[in-house]
Amino acid sequence: MAVIVAALWVVTAGGALIGCGDDGGDGGGEQDAGESNTTSTRPEGLRVFYSLATPESVDITLIDNNDDGNTIELQGVTRNVATDYNAIPAGDYRAIFLVSGSQEPLRGGTSVNNITVGDGETWTLVLTEDEGGDPVHQMIQDELTAPGENSARYRFVYRASGPRADLYELPSGALLEQGLALGQLTLYTDVVGGTYDFEVRPEGLNQVIHSIEQVDLKPGEIYTFFIVGNGDPNGDGNSVDSSVDHVQVLDWRVD
Structure with missing residues (x-):
């Protein structure tokens, strides 16, 4: 009689993938944390970008909806x-977020259902806050193709709550995107590798609510800039008190 044994995969805070449990092999192995997105092999599967004010870190359980026992544990996601x-098998999943190191759910018992990953697809699950401070999620498909010779590629994902915003590139002052709202993203853009500056401004205004200065976009690399925070945390229409910030993430480095 065949015996089916559930497999548990634990991903540590540093990103190393460690196989646990009896799968008929030697108990699993370890994968270098940066291997999947720093080689010419295009990454596939699912990653998570977490950005709530509290807690500082979370543990995430990714459960296969087919109930075949396959579970991925992302531990200590900061x-x-x-x-x-x-890299996960194609299928439908759900994710449960817990305070790191405990079984305590996030406020509101945060869980994300209806996560679908197809063969060869690459996705980012984003968890940030809405204007009321409640968790909101978004699934973003990452269309990763190698940039041209001597070129870098970037995009912006706007996850800041509050008023809409315009995005500018400096020193040219070119308007890259107008009226970005929570959950919107730009297309990937190719540029010559080098150092760049950007500004986030309230839609239609010259006031700067966040500056992104002297970012190094290297040839052969693809980046996502997550814009997070709140453009008007006091709700008074005054963006001077903005808490908007950015996080630059390397999507893929093509060697």
Whole structure:
């Protein structure tokens, strides 16, 4: 009689993938944390970007909806740090977020259902806050293709609550995107590798609510800039008190 044994995969805070349990082999192995997104092999699967004010870190359980016993545990996922992509079988999943090191659910008992990953697809699960401070999630498909010779590629994912915002590139002052709202993202853009500056401004205004200065975009690398925080945390229409910030994440380095 065949015996089916559930497999448990634990991903540590540093991103190393460690196999646990009896799968008929030697108990699992370890994968270098940066291997999946720093080689010419295009990454596939799912990563998580977590950005709530509290707690500082979370444990995430990713459960296969087919109930075949396959579970991925992402342990110690720190605020504003994207995990590596985790290669998972194509299928439907749900995710449960817990306070790191405990079985305590996040406020509201945060769980994300209806996560679908197809063969060869690459996705980012984002968890940030809405204007009321409640968790909100978004699934973003990452269309990763190698940039041209001597080129870098970037995009912006706007996850800041509050008023809409415009995005500018400096020193040219070019308007890159107008009226970005929570959950919107730009297309990937190719540029010559080098150092760049950007500004986030309230829609239609010259006031700067966040500056992104002297970022190094290296040839052969693809980046996502997550814009997080709140453009008007006091709700008084005054963006001077903005808490908008950014996190630059490497999507893929093509060697």
